[in-house]
Amino acid sequence: MIEINHLTKRYGVLKAVDDLTFSVAAGEVLGFLGPNGAGKSTTMKMITGFLAPTSGSIRVCGHDVESAPLAAKTCMGYLPEGAPAYAEMTVRAFLDFIANVRGLAGDRRKSRLDDVISRLALGSVLEQPIETLSKGFKRRVGLAQALLHDPPVLILDEPTDGLDPNQKHEVRTLISAMSKDKIIVISTHILEEVDALCNRAIIISNGRILADDTPRNLKARSATGRLDDVFRAITTGAPVQGVAAHA
């Protein structure tokens, strides 16, 4: 369970996240949507303990992210925006390093490493320095480190950004396969991805929640049945053909 209570983040005078309150339960795949600068990455950084809130609180698997950061981080895997990694390390050395950080040892360490290397098809690039990888492979290495300790909660900031259509498909299939028993929060600008993967969508703009519903109910707000029409109507406030004025 993720429980977010009156979460606010200010950068100087800018309120990037403005009094967000919501919970996410096991089995939910939450699409976190919003225009550029809406506050999605800032919220994800706070959930994962990389950024301290200005006010409000977050509990993950019952652990307060600020007062029990290690316990909270243990139950989460995080793919940050851009999937940063140590560029000069080989893929194998990087994953070994993450396995150490996550305290994996013995048979479990080996089986978890084998699992992510096979799931993300990293076998052919294990000895390659990360800086020499294609964008798609870098993203897959980022996903591998997020999945390595098989956490119950996954926070994925634009997981398919920069992937070609085949790789997008593969990553979506992977996320779908994991979704039954995990909590997954995905930020994305690709609305078809929300349709394909998510059973809930939150749309934020200027750090505030504008909609929180199933993708199916959101689509039903538009005569066109298109999520992008609903997204535009909700986030711009402008009348959009096919979307009821008070949707």
Ligand SMILES: Nc1ncnc2c1ncn2[C@@H]1O[C@H](COP(=O)(O)OP(=O)(O)OP(=O)(O)O)[C@@H](O)[C@H]1O
């Ligand atoms: N370190 C920072 N210092 C100052 N302002 C910041 C900082 N990080 C983000 N912001 C601002 O906070 C707001 C929210 O940014 P954030 O990156 O969370 O949005 P986002 O919804 O993830 O956007 P995108 O879809 O473009 O990734 C933006 O106005 C951004 O410019």
